[in-house]
Amino acid sequence: MPAPEEASTSKSPDADVPTTxxxxxxxxxLLSALEKMKYTEPTDIQSEALPHALQGRDIIGVASTGSGKTAAFALPILQKLWEEPKGLFTCVLAPTxxxxxxxxxxxxxxxxxxxxxxxxxxxxxxxxxxxxxxAKRPHIVVATPGRLIWHLENTKGFSLRTIKFLVLDEADRLLDMDFGPDIDKLLKIIPKERTTYLFSATMTDKVEKLQRASLSNPIRVQVSSKYQTVSTLLQFYLFVPLKEKDVHLIYLANSLAQNSMMIFTRTVTEADRLSIMLRSLGFPAIPLHGKLxxxxxxxxxxxxxxxxxxxxVATDIASRGLDIPSVxxxxxxxxxxxxxDYIHRVGRTARAGRAGKSVTLVTQYDVELIQxxxxxxxxxxxxxxTDKQEVALLRERSDEAARLAIQELKEQNAKGGRKRRRGDGEEQSGGDNRDRDDDQVEAGMPTSGNKKKRR
Structure with missing residues (x-):
């Protein structure tokens, strides 16, 4: 199969005229909707992708989150839908x-x-x-792969035989999370005559293979060739002993109290613990992770x-794809x-030309990672x-809040165990275990790709 054609980035004589x-x-x-949404001018990925997409070409878009790629594939789909308003028109696959x-x-x-x-x-x-x-015949189905396969196998009358567009968004993450077998199944049952858009932050070997299997004579649009942070982001580190991470987090939260902030942790338990600890000290914190x-x-x-x-307070489930305007x-x-993952995390701030800051807590065990x-x-x-004296004054309150948080987590876990033994835990609908791969990866649990089942 020939390599995808690269979109030309050469300047025309009218290059100084702003693109609208x-x-x-x-x-x-669509122009009216864009005006209402206060989208005044196209982003780089939109300017590069839309002319080719409106001509009916398959697109490979290499762009990071926050680049406006959703509109880059949604606008040409909606324009075509306006011309041919027929039944189920588009299927979009997303990793989370x-x-x-x-x-x-x-x-x-x-x-x-x-x-x-x-x-x-x-x-x-x-x-x-x-x-x-x-059954109400939507135009657009946006789905995670596992649950979509479940409906194709179990929901009477539902099929994708009439779709005109397939979109694979965050393709690198879809494949990292072992959704490959589900995507292979879908590619076998959807129409060969379709337009396909594949968007990815990186072109890994897996994504290249998927591109060859799913796209026809595509054009590649690339607005960022490497991972990088934006110039409006100010990046800081704070070197602290491991045992003093909690108090330094409280110090940061206290000194930045008027700001909206996202705090990233490695595990679900830590996200819950820090949320409880912060709330007990009067900070309006809420957790976000895959176990909710x-x-x-x-x-x-x-x-x-x-x-x-x-x-x-979030795990890496919130590090990609989410558009939270003011962090x-x-x-x-x-x-x-x-x-x-660091670049995706700090990319939650300093978006769309705005300024932002990031602070990374570095312990004696993290020096190689930060380098x-x-x-x-x-x-x-x-x-x-940092003000060492202020940190010292916060230490006693921080330690007490940490103890209370651990106690509350133990009580919550005990209640959860009793619920499970009584059999009155949350009821799961069909296909849930397959679509929880995003949560399983985050928590280090076996995924469908490991051939192990959750019970």
């Missing part, structure tokens, strides 16, 4: 439930003047209600986005093992200034 959505050839209903909901919201907003109907098909939600929604129910996860995001809580500070309580991150981002982080 109208000049790209979008129809009036939160990203699926976010993509659906973008389709709804952009297609508001067209009466577009979307449905989200993910694990953790009632499968019967999803079947009813599918879907309604809890969406509720946590809504509270943080709406300003009801200005501290979100002032990102704090890495646990330094990530992989440099790309590796600095090498990848091509810059040295600055030392975050």
């Amino acid at each position: 959505f109208a000049s790209l050839g979008l129809i009036e209903p 439930r939160e990203l699926a909901y976010q993509i659906s919201q973008q389709f709804d907003a952009l297609g508001s003047a067209m009466g577009v109907r979307t449905v989200v098909i993910v694990g953790g939600m009632n499968a019967v209600e999803q079947s009813v929604a599918l 129910s879907q309604s809890q996860r969406l509720g946590a995001l809504a509270k943080f986005k709406g300003g009801g809580r200005n501290v979100l 002032d500070i990102v704090i890495n309580f646990d330094i990530p093992t992989h440099s790309k 590796r991150i600095e090498k990848v981002i091509g810059k040295k982080m600055e030392l975050w200034p």
Whole structure:
């Protein structure tokens, strides 16, 4: 198969004339929706991808989160839907439930003047209600792969035989999370005559293989060739002994109390512990991780986005894909093992040209990791200034809050164990275990790719 054609980036004689959505050839209903959403001009990925997509080409888009890639694939799909409004039109695959909901919201907003109907098909939600929604003939299905396969196998009358577009969003993450077998199944049953868009932050060997299997004569649009942080992000580190991480986090939260902040941890338990600890000290903190129910996860995001809580304590489930407009500070309580995870985390702030800050807590065991991150981002982080006397004054309150948090977690776990023994735990709908791969990866649990089953 020939290599994908590269989009030309050469400047035309009219290069000084700013590109607009109208000049790209979008129809009036979409231009009206863009104006309402206050999208004034196309991002780089939109300017590069839209002309080719509107011509009907398959697209490989290499772009990081926050680059506007959802609109880059949603706009040409909606324009074609306006021309041919026929039944189930598009299937979008996303690696996580939160990203699926976010993509659906973008389709709804952009297609508001067209009466577009979307449905989200993910694990953790009632499968019967999803079947009813599918029976109402939506135009756009946004799904995680496991639950989509379940409905194809179990929901009478549902198929993807009529779709005109397939979108694989965050393809590198879809494949990292062992959704490959599900995607292979889908590719065998959907129409060969279709338009396919594949978007990925990186072009790994797995993504290259998927591209060869799923796209026809694609054009590659690449707006970022390597992982990097934006120039408006100020990056700091704080070197602390391991046993003093808690008190230094409280010091940071106290000194940054007027800001909205995301605190990243490595594990679910740590996210819960820090949330409880911060709340006991008066900080409006809420956790977000894969062990929460879907309604809890969406509720946590809504509270943080709406300003009801200005501290979100999250695992890496929140590091990619989510568009949270106003995050002032990102704090890495646990330094990530992989440099790309660091870049995704700090990318939650300093978005769309705004300024932002990140602070990474570095212990005596993390020096090699921070050096590796600095090498990848091509810059040295600055030392975050601290007031040692203020830290010392906070130590007693911090230690007491940490003890209370551990006690509360023990009580919660004990209650959860009693519920499970009584058999009155949360009921799971069909297909849930397959769609929890995103949560299993996060928690270090076996995934479907490991050929092990959860019970």
